[in-house]
Amino acid sequence: MLRPATKTIQLLLCGPVREPGRSGVPREIRTQDEVTAWLQQMPELSLLGSVQGRVLTHRADADQQYLQWQEIAGIVAQQYSSSDGFVVFLPQDAVAYTSAALCLMLRSNGKPVIITALQEPQEPEEPRRGRPPGAKQDLNIRALFVNAVQFATLHVGGVAVLQGNALYRAATYVPASSILQPVLRQEKEVVGTIDFGLKVAPHRPHRAHMRLQARTALKPRVAHFVLAPNSVIPLPEELRRHKLDGMLVSLIGMDVPRQLTALAAELRHEHIATALYTPIGLRRRPNGIHVVARVTPHMAVVKFMWALGQERTFSGVQRLLDTDIAGERQLVEGDAP
């Protein structure tokens, strides 16, 4: 059947986008008028549906990114009943954390939320006669938007990340630059591919009829430390000075050190939660310390922040950390089912 071009897609821009047809450095689109004018320069999007653009405040500071997540989740929840899909355009470095956050925040989401970022070219564009500088990049932006909007009109269940030729499940998305990517079986998390057309993997009938539950509360001040043998354990005074809500510690190649257990006990009295992250789980759980396991590193940070915002008790937070909220828990190589 011919699909009528009546699907409404919300396009949320949260990063610097170069206006097509102009060369030079990326130009951040700031106002709603600029977004409207910019979309008018891409009339081809009208073939796919009714695309409504909206510009969000760009939070370049990592400490402020949680506000971006909450803003996006709020808009999705607000526009959920009147829209058929969402496309979120982000800077490349914000994709992993934002996709993890949206998975957790948008419970029972049955509509496609496609997160994408423009990849900066690895090599400078070769000058060609008759082609203005930056023209190739402009074509790439337009093609990326066409692909993202088209995916948003298809039956993609939930939040997904469009990168390169594939659409990845957001709950288990790992950036290509991550050292953990070979271990985390990323290729099995592909839900769609781009060939001469777009192909989406079949999935269970979704919950489009269900009401979306946006649970956006989180504790933003969580510090993340990586502990390897011979690493220095952070001092309690230093942690107090930053008025933290929690501390997430990634252990690499070592057991839980005694000093960390003592530090966690001390911080707990001051309502600073401590969690351990390990991709493959722990044989023995230390007392008084949360454990975030079998998720990607980005998901671990976000899930800990989110769980602290959702629950107040130690057991409540740990229950959320152990629960598979959005399909984020996964088995890794060498791990028992």
Add this chain to the structure above:
Amino acid sequence: MTIFFYLPETPEIAIRDAGRSIEDILNRTGALVYTRENTADDVPLPRKSGSPLDAVQAIIIEGSAPDPEVGYLLAYAMAQKKPVLLLTQQGRQHRSPLETFGRRHAVPATVREARYRTEQLERILLSFLSRLGTVTYREAPAIKFTLRITPSLERYLDWKTRNTSVSKADFVRDVLLHEVLEKDEGYRKDRERRRKRSDETAAPDADSAEHA
């Protein structure tokens, strides 16, 4: 020259037959033709990243049957500024995807739409490929024409074609084409006017392939 030809899945035999004809014609031009059945898995396509559509030079779509993929292909091709030929069989009532643009002049120049009868397919396709500069299309002199000339003209033609491989008929045709027709501004403007009118009614121009 690599071309992606898209034929939607349809039970209609007329469209499937037309699809086969289009593929045959394209193959005869020497172009490397990708189809839905014959995609990058079967034939290697040089590409670094992005869609395989980036690597093809033109896209031809048989859009007689309603299909959601057609809109996507058109949009992607427009985004990439790739030449597209959207073919629809004459007599079909289904709504063209390009109607979403409202006014026809809003459709980019890289997109051409043509309604066809099967016997017109070759001319339309060769016309489209000629515009891309890949196929040189010459009309076959199929119309018989009796011309009576004077003895002096006969002597001139005889002298002109002596010791050459050109026949008198070829010489007369070349002079008419290159010295008269191509230099006739009035005729050229008239053809342009007719072609524009023909495009506006979405009907293929019978002579559009002549000098593309």
